[in-house]
Amino acid sequence: MNRLLPLALLAGLVAMPLGLGTNPYLLNALIVTGILTIGAMSLNLLLGFTGQLSLGHIAFFGIGAYVSALTSLGFDVDLGLGLRVVHEPWPAWVGFLLATVAAGGCGYLIGRLSFRVRGAYFVIVTISFAEVVRLVALNWVELTQGPLALTNIPPITLGLPGLGMWTLKTKLQNYYLVLTVGTLCYGVIARLVGGRFGRAMRGLKENESLALSVGINATRTLTVAAVISAAMAGAAGSLYAHYLRIIDPDVFLFATTVTMVIMVVAGGKSTLMGPVVGGLIFGLLPVALRPVMAPEAQWIVYGLVLIVILFVMPQGIVPGLSALLSRRQARPAPVLEVNPAVQR
C-alpha cells in the first residue's frame, strides 16, 4: 500500500483537470493548495523527521517569492555611500533557481546558528527570523515596494532548445507545473528519508546521545536537513510569486506557517504522505464548504475538523489509517490478553 497510494494519488491529480474540466475556481484552489502542500512537505522534513519545529518556515517561502520576483522584474536600488545596484530583468526560471538557492542559503545560516541549541531556541530563532524578513520586505520600499506590492511579475517561461517556448499563463499550465515540482520534492524527500541520511535523522530524533556515539554528526545532519527544507519552501514561494504575479509583505504572515504546521500534524508528521493528505484536506476544505456556509463559519469547521482528526487519530491521518489497516489484516490471531491487575 505504501508504494501504491502515492502513485494512485498522483495519477488522480494528473487526470483531475480532464475529469472536472477547467473550472478556474477549482483549478486556482488546487494550485494554491499544491503550493502550500510543497511548503508543508518541506516543513515535515524538519518537524517530522528531525523533530525540530520551525515556526518561521514562511520566511523561506517568502524569501523565495521575493528573490524570484525581483530577479525577473529587475530593480534599481541606492545602497547609500554612492553605491547603486541595478539589476536588469532575467528570465523567470532563473528566478526560480535563485529563489531555491537563496532560501537554501538562509536555511544553512539558521541551521548553523540554532542547531547548537535546539528545541525551544530553534523555535524562537525561526520566528524572529521570519519577523525580521517581513519587516525588511515591508520597509525597504525602494527594493520591495513595501505594502504597495511587487506587481506584474512575469509568469514562468519554459523552453527546450529546438522544441519551442511556453509561457505558463493559464491556470491549467500552472497546475501541472506545481504538480511537477511537488512530485519532484516528494521524490527527493522519499529518497533522503529512505536511506542512510534518513536513518541518521531518525537516530538523532530518537536518542541523540546514542546517535552521536555511533558516529552521526548532529550539527551536519540537521543543517543539511534545514538547507533542503528551506530550499523547497523557497521553490514553493517562487511558484507562488509567478502564479499570482503579485506579492506583498503579507506572504510572510505567521498564519501561513501555522496552516503548514496544521497540514503536517493532521496528515501525520514523519510520514511521506502525511503532509500531502493534510495539505489536500485543509487546502480544499474551503472549496467544499463555500457553497454551504459563509467564510466566517468555515473557520469554525476548519478548527472542528482538526480537533476531530487529532482526537480520533492523535498521530495524524496517515499513521492512524495504516495502523487500522494492519490491525485488520492481522486480526486472525487475537492473542490472549492478560489483565494487568490479575498478572501480579
Added chain:
Amino acid sequence: MSAILSIEHVGVRFGGLVAIADLHFDVHEGEIVSLIGPNGAGKTTAFNVMTGFLKPSQGEVRFRGTSLRDLPPHAITRLGLARTFQRTSVFPDDTVFDNVMIGLHRMGAAAGRVPVIDALLGRAAAGERVVRARAEALLEWVGLAGRAHEKAGALAYGEQRLVGVALALATEPTMLLLDEPVSGMNASETRVFVRLIRQIRERGVTILLVEHDMPMVMEVSDRIVVLNYGRLIAEGPPDRIRTDPAVIKAYLGQGSAARQAAAAIKEAAHA
C-alpha cells in the same frame, strides 16, 4: 603491550562538586579491564569524559596517541572508540534491525563522497545491500537475529543491552566501553554475555567495562581499576583486588553503614 587508552590525571568538577579528583590509568591493547567502585564513585563520569560527552576540568584522555580533548563524541567514535549506555541503549521506536542500520552509519561513508547526493541520484542502492547484509550478520553474531523485526523499545532490558552492544560494534571499534552491560540480566543471560565479551576481545577489540556485578567482573577481567570518591584506590588483577584492604573498606564501609542505618530504622519502628 602498549597503552591504547591513557587517562592522564583527569579531573572533573561541576562547580564545587568534585566528581573525579585525579584519575590516572592505562588500558593496554587486547585487555579486558573493569572499572568498579561504589555508587557515585565517578565511573559513568569517567566514561563520559573518555567519549567526549564531558570535557575534563583538568588532564586529558589519549586514545592510540591522539588527544581526545577537543573532539566531539561522533569524531571520537570515528577514531575507533565506541561505547554503550547504561539506561538508554537503543533507538526505541525503530525495529532491532533498523537500530543496527542506524548504527552502521559510518559504513559506506567512503572518503570524498557526498552521501546525500548519492542518495538523491539513487547510487546508494548497491551500498545499501552491503549494509543490510552487515546488519544481519551483526544481529546473528550477538544472538538477536530472532528479534530483528521487533521494536527495540519493547524488548526486555537484557536484550536492549545486546542491541546496544551490536550498535557499538557496528562502528567497527578497536576499543569498546561498556557501561553496566549486564544490569537487568539474569544469571544465564550474564553467562552468555561474558562469552560474548570474550569473543569480542578475540576479534582484537580492547574492552573497558563499568559493572556492579562482582562475580561477573572477577570472572571476565584481566585487570580491575577501583574508584572511590573520584579517586583511584586500587588497581590490579582480580585476585589482588579481592583481598585489597582499601577496596574491602570502600565497599564494606558503605555496606556496614547501610546495615546500621537499617537497624536503626527497625528499632525506631518497634519502639
